[in-house]
Amino acid sequence: MGKPDIIYEDNDIIVCYKPAGIATQTRCIGQQDMESxxxxxxxxxxxxxxxxxVHRLDQPVEGVMVFxxxxxxxxxxxxxxxxxxxxKYYRAASRGQGVSGADKKEDTHDPAWHTLTxxxxxxxxxxxxxxxxxxxxxxxxxxxxxxVISVTPDRDSSKNECxxxxxxxxxxxxxxxxxxxxxxxxxxxxxxxxxxxxxxxNNSGTGSKSGxxxxxxxxxxxxxxxxxxxxHPATGERMTFELP
Numbered sequence: 001m002g003k004p005d006i007i008y009e010d011n012d013i014i015v016c017y018k019p020a021g022i023a024t025q026t027r028c029i030g031q032q033d034m035e036s037x038x039x040x041x042x043x044x045x046x047x048x049x050x051x052x053x054v055h056r057l058d059q060p061v062e063g064v065m066v067f068x069x070x071x072x073x074x075x076x077x078x079x080x081x082x083x084x085x086x087x088k089y090y091r092a093a094s095r096g097q098g099v100s101g102a103d104k105k106e107d108t109h110d111p112a113w114h115t116l117t118x119x120x121x122x123x124x125x126x127x128x129x130x131x132x133x134x135x136x137x138x139x140x141x142x143x144x145x146x147x148v149i150s151v152t153p154d155r156d157s158s159k160n161e162c163x164x165x166x167x168x169x170x171x172x173x174x175x176x177x178x179x180x181x182x183x184x185x186x187x188x189x190x191x192x193x194x195x196x197x198x199x200x201x202n203n204s205g206t207g208s209k210s211g212x213x214x215x216x217x218x219x220x221x222x223x224x225x226x227x228x229x230x231x232h233p234a235t236g237e238r239m240t241f242e243l244p
Contacts (some may be wrong), residue, residue, distance in 0.1 A: 003207050017243065018057055020220050063226060076231075086230040088196065089170055089222060090179060091166065091239070093165065111147070113147045116182045119141055120181060122176045129176045180195065191220050191222035
């Protein structure tokens with residue numbers, strides 16, 4: 001498990017890298033989370049320990065996050081997220097073949113953006129979501145855009161015939177487990193996904209900040225929030241933060 005990093009800070013916001021395996025916020029005593037990391041970081045500088053959580057990343061997901069340092073900044077960022085004026089981009093990888101099961105040719109990719117629109121229902125009891133229909137009163141509309149950026153033989157897999165497909169994703173809505181569920185639904189369960197993936201997706205390997213895999217007991221979920229774009233809550237400047 002990596003350590004959180006401060007990427008940028010001013011009087012209103014803190015932008016951080018969240019490693020996979022660390023929760024955004026938790027009630028478990030003794031378990032590290034991003035909220036306590038930032039609270040302790042601010043306290044060490046004799047600053048008010050306020051932490052405004054305006055969006056979240058699932059515990060197994062790594063990536064860039066923004067936190068507010070005061071209530072006014074939190075209100076502005078929360079409003080932007082609600083109005084979908086922020087931009088959140090992800091990288092994801094799968095060993096799926098798509099719903100058609102058609103073979104993919106090596107070194108091909110589709111640069112065009114495609115849109116997935118589904119209705120997702122969340123089961124709090126099992127902490128899982130499922131794709132249902134618009135007629136489901138409990139379902140919420142889920143929209144994302146994706147494009148295929150690479151299709152290659154998966155050298156990290158024990159099966160030579162496995163194909164690795166990497167995606168660039170722009171998240172439009174922020175539903176529970178949305179990216180994982182929607183990609184699995186079209187035949188591309190993410191590598192390392194034990195909730196919505198297949199057993200074949202969970203063999204040896206481990207992930208990293210770049211999304212690459214190597215030796216290990218179990219693979220990290222191949223999902224990284226690599227870029228976030230928003231308006232600064234005080235100045236209005238359009239700001240972009242992207243992981244290397």
